[in-house]
Amino acid sequence: MEHSNTPQQEKQQSNRFTYWLKTSITARMLMVGFLVIVLLIPLSYINVLIKERSYRQIDVVNEINEKWGSNILVYGPVLKLPYKTYSEKTTYNEKTKTYIKETETHINYAYIFPEKLDVVSDVKSKSMYLGNFESAVFTSDFKITGEYKTSDLTSKDIKNEDIVWDKASILFKTTNLKGIKTEIAVKLNGIVYNFETNFNDNSNYKNRLDELETGFIDQEILKGSFTFNMQVVYDGSEQIQMIPVGKTTTMTMTSNWADPGFIGAYSPNDETRSINQEGFKVDWKVLSINRAFSQLYLNKIPNLNQFAFGTKFVVLVDEYQKSERSSKYGFLVIGLTFLIFFLIQTMSKIHIHPFQYLMIGLALTMFYTLLVSISEHSNFLKAYLVAGISVVTLITLYSKSILKSLKFSAFIGISLSALYAFIYVIIQLENYALLVGSIGLFLILASVMFVSRKIDWHND
Incomplete structure (x- = not known):
C-alpha cells in the first residue's frame, strides 16, 4: 500500500530545504x-x-581615408626598353610541295632599375575626425632623383642592334592615384616627359598598384648615363612605403607626426633617427646586396611588394x-x-x-x-x-x-x-x-x- 506525503510533511520538507539553503x-x-x-x-x-x-x-576610418586619400606605395621609376627576338616557323607550301622556313620577329621588353635612387619625403600630418572616430591623414611631397647607367643587355644575350631604342619609355607605379595633387612628369637630363595612366583592371582599389608611363624617350639620352628627377604630391592616410628599386636606394622622411611606426622589410638608420613631440626625421639606405631581386628583368617584373619599407602614422588611442x-x-x-x-x-x-x-x-x-x-x-x-x-x-x-x-x-x-x-x-x-x-x-x-x-x- 502506497503512502503519500501529507501537506504538513511537504511543508516540513520545504522548510528543511529552505533552512539548508540559508x-x-x-x-x-x-x-x-x-x-x-x-x-x-x-x-x-x-x-x-x-x-x-x-x-x-x-569602417568609419576607411570612409575618412577614402575621401582624403589611401595608403601610399611608391615603385619606380623603371626604364622599359623594347627589344627584338626571333623564332623560325616552318610551313608547307601546297603548290611547290616544299617546306618553307620563315623568321618571325617578336617584341619583348626589358625592365631596368636605376643605379641610384634618392627620395626625400616631406609629410604634413594631421588628425581627421568623423563623429568620435579619428584617422591619421597627411599631405606628402616626394622629390625623387637618381641616375641610370648606359643600358647594356648583352648579359642577357640581347644584341645591341636588336634593342628598339626609339620606343623606350619610363614607368612609375603607385597606389592612391586619387590622392595625387599635381601632374606628374620626369626630367631626363633636363628634358621633361609627362606620365599617362595605363589602365589596370583590379577590383582591390585600396592596395592597387597603378602604372604610369611616359611617351617615347629621345634615344640619344639612352646611349649614355643619364639622370632623372621628378616630384609627386599626395594626399594620403595611415602609411607611406616605397620599394627600393635602386641599386643604392636612400629615403629621407620628415613629418610633424609624433607617433610614427616604422614598417616593412628595412628599418631606418638608428644613428640619424630623431623622434620627439614636434615630429620625426628618419632616413633609410638599402643596397642591392640587402635585397633578393635583380636590377634587370625580361618580359615581366615580379611582385616586389614584400620588399617595401616606410612609415605608419599611428593613432595611439584605441579605446x-x-x-x-x-x-x-x-x-x-x-x-x-x-x-x-x-x-x-x-x-x-x-x-x-x-x-x-x-x-x-x-x-x-x-x-x-x-x-x-x-x-x-x-x-x-x-x-x-x-x-x-x-x-x-x-x-x-x-x-x-x-x-x-x-x-x-x-x-x-x-x-x-x-x-x-x-x-x-x-x-x-x-x-x-x-x-x-x-x-x-x-x-x-x-x-x-x-x-x-x-x-x-x-x-x-
Missing part, C-alpha cells in the same frame, strides 16, 4: 557559482557589443581595444566580488538572498557598457573613472542596505576600488602585464586563504 555553506557556494556562470551570458553580449563598435570604427581587454577581466571582477560577499556572509552569519547577488552582478556588468559608451565621447581614463566610480558607489550603497553594516560596506567599496585600479594598471602595461597580473592574483589568493582559514567548513 545555513549551508555548500549550498551558498553552489548558488554563488551558478550565478557567476549565469552572468557570463551578459558579459559575452558586452564583448560582442565592443567588437561591433570596433568594426564600426574601422575599443582597451575596453575589450578590460572586459576580459569581467569574470575575475564578478567572481572576486561574489567571493567577498560570500566570506562576509559566512563569517558574520548575515543572510544575502540570491536575487541580491544577481543585482550586484548585473551592476558589475553595467561597468563595461558605461565604459564603452563614455569612451566614445571622451578619453579612456575619464571613461574608466566615471564608470568605476558609478559602479563602486552603487554597489557600496546597496551593500550598506543588505549588510546593515558601515564597516562591511566600506570594505567592499575599498576592495572594488582596488580591484578596478589593479585592472587599469594591467591594461596600461604591455611588456609587464602578465608579470604584474600574476603577482596581483597571487596576493589576492593569499589574502582569501588568510581570511578564510578560521571558517569551519565542516559545520554544514
Whole structure:
C-alpha cells in the first residue's frame, strides 16, 4: 500500500530545504557559482557589443581615408626598353610541295632599375575626425632623383642592334592615384616627359598598384648615363612605403607626426633617427646586396611588394581595444566580488538572498557598457573613472542596505576600488602585464586563504 506525503510533511520538507539553503555553506557556494556562470551570458553580449563598435570604427576610418586619400606605395621609376627576338616557323607550301622556313620577329621588353635612387619625403600630418572616430591623414611631397647607367643587355644575350631604342619609355607605379595633387612628369637630363595612366583592371582599389608611363624617350639620352628627377604630391592616410628599386636606394622622411611606426622589410638608420613631440626625421639606405631581386628583368617584373619599407602614422588611442581587454577581466571582477560577499556572509552569519547577488552582478556588468559608451565621447581614463566610480558607489550603497553594516560596506567599496585600479594598471602595461597580473592574483589568493582559514567548513 502506497503512502503519500501529507501537506504538513511537504511543508516540513520545504522548510528543511529552505533552512539548508540559508545555513549551508555548500549550498551558498553552489548558488554563488551558478550565478557567476549565469552572468557570463551578459558579459559575452558586452564583448560582442565592443567588437561591433570596433568594426564600426574601422569602417568609419576607411570612409575618412577614402575621401582624403589611401595608403601610399611608391615603385619606380623603371626604364622599359623594347627589344627584338626571333623564332623560325616552318610551313608547307601546297603548290611547290616544299617546306618553307620563315623568321618571325617578336617584341619583348626589358625592365631596368636605376643605379641610384634618392627620395626625400616631406609629410604634413594631421588628425581627421568623423563623429568620435579619428584617422591619421597627411599631405606628402616626394622629390625623387637618381641616375641610370648606359643600358647594356648583352648579359642577357640581347644584341645591341636588336634593342628598339626609339620606343623606350619610363614607368612609375603607385597606389592612391586619387590622392595625387599635381601632374606628374620626369626630367631626363633636363628634358621633361609627362606620365599617362595605363589602365589596370583590379577590383582591390585600396592596395592597387597603378602604372604610369611616359611617351617615347629621345634615344640619344639612352646611349649614355643619364639622370632623372621628378616630384609627386599626395594626399594620403595611415602609411607611406616605397620599394627600393635602386641599386643604392636612400629615403629621407620628415613629418610633424609624433607617433610614427616604422614598417616593412628595412628599418631606418638608428644613428640619424630623431623622434620627439614636434615630429620625426628618419632616413633609410638599402643596397642591392640587402635585397633578393635583380636590377634587370625580361618580359615581366615580379611582385616586389614584400620588399617595401616606410612609415605608419599611428593613432595611439584605441579605446575599443582597451575596453575589450578590460572586459576580459569581467569574470575575475564578478567572481572576486561574489567571493567577498560570500566570506562576509559566512563569517558574520548575515543572510544575502540570491536575487541580491544577481543585482550586484548585473551592476558589475553595467561597468563595461558605461565604459564603452563614455569612451566614445571622451578619453579612456575619464571613461574608466566615471564608470568605476558609478559602479563602486552603487554597489557600496546597496551593500550598506543588505549588510546593515558601515564597516562591511566600506570594505567592499575599498576592495572594488582596488580591484578596478589593479585592472587599469594591467591594461596600461604591455611588456609587464602578465608579470604584474600574476603577482596581483597571487596576493589576492593569499589574502582569501588568510581570511578564510578560521571558517569551519565542516559545520554544514
